Amino acid sequence: MTTLPVDTPNDAYDDAHEDGNVLAGPLSEVFAVDLTAAIATCTNCGTAGPVARLRVYGRGPGLIARCPNCTHIVLRLVRSPGTAWLDLRGTVSLRIALEDN
Numbered sequence: 001m002t003t004l005p006v007d008t009p010n011d012a013y014d015d016a017h018e019d020g021n022v023l024a025g026p027l028s029e030v031f032a033v034d035l036t037a038a039i040a041t042c043t044n045c046g047t048a049g050p051v052a053r054l055r056v057y058g059r060g061p062g063l064i065a066r067c068p069n070c071t072h073i074v075l076r077l078v079r080s081p082g083t084a085w086l087d088l089r090g091t092v093s094l095r096i097a098l099e100d101n
């Protein structure tokens, strides 16, 4: 059984994170557009910014992306064989720029 990454008190203060660009590969398996440029709005503090600026913790298969302003979890992504779990409950919205034809 696959479970989503759990928020632990220590990872909020752990500086061993990468920026949201590490989500580009895993998210490209699920979405046809590059979501690292999408604007995510944090449910906790209202900060809006590119997914690429989120602070990402974890080394697959589970990744936790936190708000760079308040460290609230904005996005969780777990990849297992044949399945991707995406938890966006920390996101008010994702604004995705599309090229209209």
Ligand SMILES: [Zn+2]
Pocket: 042, 043, 044, 045, 046, 047, 067, 068, 069, 070, 071, 072
């Ligand atoms: Zn926030």
